[in-house]
Amino acid sequence: MVVATEVTKQVVARQLLENAEERLRLAIEATGIGNWDLDLVDDDLINSPKLAIIFGLDPEDKINEKQLRDMIHPEDRHIALKAFKKAIKTGVYLYEARIVWADGSTHWIRTTGKVIYDDQHKPLSMLGTTNDITERRHDEIMKNDFIAIASHELKTPLTSLKAYTQILASKAKKANDQFFIGALEKCEKQINKMTRLIYGFLDMSKIESGKMQLNTQSFDISALITEVVADNLFMDEGHNLIFKSNGIIHINADKEKIVQVLNNLISNGIKYSAKGSAITITTLVKGRNLKVSVKDKGIGLKLKDQQTIFQRFYRVDNETTRGSSGFGIGLYLSAEIIKLHHGKIGVESQEGKGSEFYFLLPLPV
Ligand code: ADP
Secondary structure (H helix, E strand, O other), rough: OOHHHHHHHHHHHHHHHHHHHHHHHHHHHHHHEEEEEEEOOOEEEOOHHHHHHHOOOOEEEEEEEEHHHHHHHHHHHHHHHHHHHHHHHHOEEEEEEEOOOOOOOEEEEEEEEEEEOOOOOOOEEEEEEEOOHHHHHHHHHHHHHHHHHHHHHHHHHHHHHHHHHHHHHHHHOOOOOOHHHHHHHHHHHHHHHHHHHHHHHHHHHHHHOOOOOOOOOEEOOOHHHHHHHHHHHHHOOOOOOEOOOOOOOOEEEEHHHHHHHHHOOOOOOOHHOOOOEEEEEEEEEOOOOEEEEEEOOOOOOOOHHHHHHHHOOOOOOOHHHOOOOOOOOOHHHHHHHHHHHOOOEEEEEEOOEEEEEEEEEEEOO
16 A cells, blocks of 8 residues: 555656646747757757747657758858857857758747756757747848948948038138138048948948958058057047057058057047046057057946947946947947957956956967
């Protein structure tokens, strides 16, 4: 009798667990997310019906791992492979990629997963979910196209506006008309600001569509920083810009894009620190890298913001940022540009004391 009761208890417990698992599985399926369980020892895959649907297959189909891998768009296979290798090391699996259905249509998926290890840290299996993000990706593509077209269209009138302002400025100088000289200088500064903004949007759409390319050449970074500092002094005379040159340092990089990064870091230093305070730019050769730093004595950043400011559209929400213009794309673009150069960007900061933004670029061998 005692044995029978024990067994009944176990059966009830197992049934409860199975019911709970089934309910969870149904709940996940209802959200439109497919789930899977991959045995890393014998590559056996268990998939939910929704996963099969996401891959354009019959819900009853049992899919194997190779089949899924082969359906990933050939241009995106390296993304999935990289994510898989990273997952084995870190335990976290995450990627977005295109897949091609049997009918030839292309769809976007987002896969997330977690690796389960044994006591010796040997990976045993991976559990995860996959969802169809085609609609979201299409919306993003449309938004990017719109930004690209609008920015491109704004470039032409702005260029002619700048040219006419410069002609007027030279006439005003000849006539020694102080009022016009001052007013046109202000016009030019605003046009320059707007030009930077528009080029920023154009670059963002290029990055998003993977079309940003580097035009690499060898140049002296010290001479370049001197030029950029002079330009920024023209735009803003209220700060004390200091560049401590370390002599000629040749690097191989895209000059225009490095100018963009420097302009962004310097103009942020200006924007987020009090008038009259110092902004110091330094270069340092560290092993095989060049380190360029832009240090200000401004409002600084909280630790949590330091981790997110390089994300697209991220702006810290405080009194100063609310009062200053910006879209939160400058640092995102800078980070992407440095990434394309196989470099590193970062920040060290203390709230209320100031920030030091820096980037590292590999030196030519
Ligand atoms: P924007 O300045 O146009 O908003 P950025 O991408 O250049 O965009 O910067 C993102 C955010 O990071 C800013 O909104 C600001 O909150 C913060 N930030 C950037 N540079 C500094 C700095 N030097 N000091 C303090 N906060 C900064």
